[in-house]
Amino acid sequence: MVDFLCGPNWFYGIDIIIEVISLIVAGLIAFFSYKAFKITKERKYFFFALAFFLIAISFVSKMYGLIIACTGLAKASFGYFTAVTQKMTLIQFIYSMGYFLQRFIFLVGLLALTSLCLKIRNRKTIFMLVFFVFIATWFSNQSYLIFHIIAAFLLIYISLYFYVNYLRKRTFNARLVPMSFFLLLISQLIFIFVIRDLNLYVVGNIFQLAGFVVLLFTYILVLKK
């Protein structure tokens, strides 16, 4: 289950800043959508808030994983890998749990968004999809790859939905939303190939940042209008 990938050393810290920005943007959207739910009592806003809240939480788990796995503490434990002690196993367990939670929660967040886009209302169907995501992220011995492939697959549906919405509405804001999710889709596709070239981790993160910055810009425009 533990196949954690950190980027190049010089990038450590920058990636955490990117996660913080992504967390703030997802949190702001979740908060606004929840506020809309409180005013309108329409469930679609609640589920939208829930989806972005889960995505925001997943970034917290990822930061936790990054801090533990990429700091000196974890590197020291890798350094003594041949002499596995109980303490080292515990460190590995802690960060692998953090990273598993990040993957699982992020995918459930995307799944919630996809369900909203595809208008999947049946709870049994949603539960079944969540179960498959759990199985894929927990039991797969290539959970890193599986995670990014599923995320990219879900983002294709989400981006398409927002693109169709743009074609219907033809507004500037509606154009920005599919653009942001398309950037996130590209970032996930790039993350798939990080195993081959570690520098792609940087490129993937830049695309992720661009996606969330566009999303933030959309959010500001929504509030400003």
Add this chain to the structure above:
Amino acid sequence: MSTKRDRLEIINDILVSIQGKGGKIKPTHLLYKSNLSYVKMKEYLDELMKNDMVVQEEEGKNKFYLITDKGHQFVAEFRKIRNFSESFGL
């Protein structure tokens, strides 16, 4: 064909109509602008007054409805929610 307005849209339309008249409107004007029956309009106005979004004022024989700060705030929030909904296709 226009879709049926929901409760919040009607409330927003009433408040926007009052705003459009400088924050103060006669019931007859509001009836015309809100496109509601008298009974329905009265129902909505009672709800708005209960929620402190609108207040009633009498000047001689004339009755007026005034939008409050809370009413202005609702219109602003509702506009943002509509923009949000449009942008994300909700």
